[in-house]
Amino acid sequence: MDIVDIVVGLLVGAVWGYILYKAMVCDHGCVVGGLSMRNMTMLLVIMTSVVTTALIIYPLSSLGMVSLIPKPTYVLGNLAGGAILGIGMAVAGYCPGTAAASLGAGKADALVTILGGFVGAVLYAVAFPWIKPYLVEPMAYGKITLPGLLAAKLGVPSLAAALFIIALFIAGIVFMSRFQADRACGVTAGKTGSGTVPPEGVAADKI
């Protein structure tokens, strides 16, 4: 229990939670709209954040100043886990992070979601020895990145590959913004005032 870890964690979390609330992704309608691709607000928030981070860390990483810490790839578990979580998001209207933020905003159903999450954690821990040989061990390739893979298999320089993929993400953002038209997230126009993604929402995800 490192005290520095805890203090830094609390501060970082507080900033993050503040941003999550401001970006308005703590609403069920927002999440469902995003998953069903009817409302792009959540996706725009996520992708703007992803691109901002990537544009900063990838060049630094190729200069050797930053080490990337990707999560291990094990194809079946990554896909199946994503699918299960995706259904959970549609049903609960939260993800593990926004549930915590919504708890801060006083939503009781967020608390219930978190409690369900604890049960889910225990269930997984119990089921793990049975699941492991089928979904975690097969097709395990370690902590690989897509640019790293392309560099190894095709000889493409990894920074170039990374920038290309990031450019695709940016194209996706532009496309989604056009598609978004004038729909705010999950709430009627009266509540939020304007119809588009509020400027503070977009700024929030860049920060």
Next chain:
Amino acid sequence: MGLLNALLLIFYGKLLGASTAYVSVTGGLMGKFSPGFIANNQYFSQTPLGITFEVAVVAGVVFGAHLAFRRSGSKKEEFSDAWLSRFGPNRVKRYLFAFFGGMLLIFGARLAGGCTSGHILSGWAQLSVSSLLFGIGVFAAGLPAARIIFRRA
């Protein structure tokens, strides 16, 4: 959020994530009451338990969001409009869905090795293959689920 995550990696060597905290808290608590179970459980044994960095982050999230909520002066909503218009105000129903959904969230997150924050916000930013796969899984199942559960009349 993007800048925050980048700075976190640069200066602290970590990235945002939330689902591991759920395991850490649960495992930490259970460890107090039945340490034998935790010691014998492969998954809990291989995961950092108790009050970890990520647990502190998630606790911070609750606090930070609360601060934003207070400053925005909004009234506390019971349930979101989207839910109300689809399912009505029945609390039991909402809580059942929330609980079950929460179980799926963390079960799925741990199976995949991360959640929307750990895999997408942090993983996609690193163009990590596991995270890209995760994202595909989320939408492959989440899109039909969202459309079916919230189908328009």
